[in-house]
Amino acid sequence: MRITIKDIAKIAGVDHSTVSRSLNDSPRVSKKTKEKIKKIAEELGFEFNHNARALSSQKTGTVGLIYPExxxxxxxxxxxxxxxxxxxxxxxxxxxxxxIKFPKNKFTNESNIKKIISQRKVDGLIIASPDILPEDWEYINKFNIPVTFLHFRPKYFHSDKIDYVYTDHKKGGYMATKYLLNLGHKKIITITDEMYDTQFQDRTHGYQEALEEVGYKLKAENVFKCKTSFEAGYELAKENLEEFKNADAIFAQTDIVALGIQEYLKSKDVKIPQDVSIIGYDGLEIGEFFSPKLTTILQPKDKLADLACERLVELLKERKEGIYLHKILEPKLLIRESCVEKK
Structure with a gap:
């Protein structure tokens, strides 16, 4: 016989909503009533949210990783x-x-964050997405779920009251552009992502800062947008061949787009880096397997993951009021073969 919330409510002498709130550890129910209802549920062998262990320990042994679309x-x-x-x-x-979940269900448009929290499927969250809405953040706080933001600079929220780990993307954009300027390049095109989330905004701001530092103004015609894929970079170069051929250098804000651009230009007899220098961003190993090998801005991928995960583990064990991890990691310039001094 399958035990239901209504069965527990009948034995406890309360309505079923009180049982539901008690099992969800709602502050709206007294501690005494919650303990009574949880004890009845355990004695009856009631499995709440597919995990009976959660009734006694309030732990699922699972964390959620929220990825971007x-x-x-x-x-x-x-x-x-x-x-x-x-x-x-x-x-x-x-x-x-x-x-692993996207922020929302792409078919129903419902919040996956609210779903896994309300169903008590996770003890904490790593959020590696820029697409977290204020209402999702309010829901996270309502249920007091430990959270660490990873890779993306959080939008909407007071950054002094959250835990986060991400790369200094503005500095990365600055470093890439400064390197090209130091090689003597003047007309530098940049390619950002069409979604233009916080990391790409920061990379573009770094690009702009480096240009302004030497007296160059940001020109809208030198900023292109496309999807983050090899094919998109290849097609973008195809559609803008003359502009790209006439540039001194190209700063693609992801490695994979840089490689797509590089391969198309090579197919049109544009020599890389003799005719056009190209620098990417991310430090993906795949850049080593193209000719020329891609110069790039390296993100500290191992350290990003280590710091974010270890911080969440700490939060799962103990949360200290007013103490947060704010870590912005330094990117590095990884010089390979795709950039050369302008002659």
Whole structure:
């Protein structure tokens, strides 16, 4: 016989909504009533949210990883897949399972964050997405779920009251552009992502800052947008061949787009880097396998994952009021073969 919330309510002498609130540990129910209802539920063998252990320990042994919709784009997925591998390794070390979700269900448009929290499927969250809405954040706070933001600079929220780990993307954009300027390049095109989330805004601001530092103004015609994929970079170069051929250098704000551009230009007898220098961003290993090897801005992928995951593990054990991890990591210039001094 399957025990239901109504059965528990009948035995406890309360309505079923009180039972539901008690099992969800709602502050609207007294401690005495919650303990009574949980005891009845355990004695009857009631399995709440598919995990009876949660009734006594209030722990699922699972954390949620919220990924952006753009994970389906090739370039984004390459970088985030590397992070995912490290995240799973770290949590496995702590005997924690990982549930991976987009912020919302693309078919129903319902919040996946609210769903996994309301169903008590996770003890905490790593949020590696820029698409978290204020109402999702309010829901997270309502249920007091530990959270660490990873890779993306959080929007909407007071950054002094959240835990986060991400790369200094503005500095990365500045470093890439400054390197090209120091090589003597003047007309520098940049390619950002069409979604233009916080990380790409920061990279573009860094690009702009480096230009302004030497007296160049940001020109709208030198900023292009496309999806983050090899194919998108290839097609963008195809559609703008003359502009790209006439540039001194190209700063593509992801490696995979840089490689797509590089391969198309090569197919049109544009010599890289003799005719046009190209620099990417992310530090993906795949850049080593193209000719020329791609110069890039390296994100500290291992350290990003380590710091974010270890911080969440700390929060799952103990949360200290007013103490937050604010870590912005330094990118590095990785010089390979795709940039050369302007003659």
């Amino acid at each position: 753009t994970y389906e784009q090739t370039g984004t997925s390459l970088f985030l897949a590397y992070l995912l591998k490290n995240i799973q390794r770290i949590f496995e070390k702590h005997s924690l399972d990982v549930i």
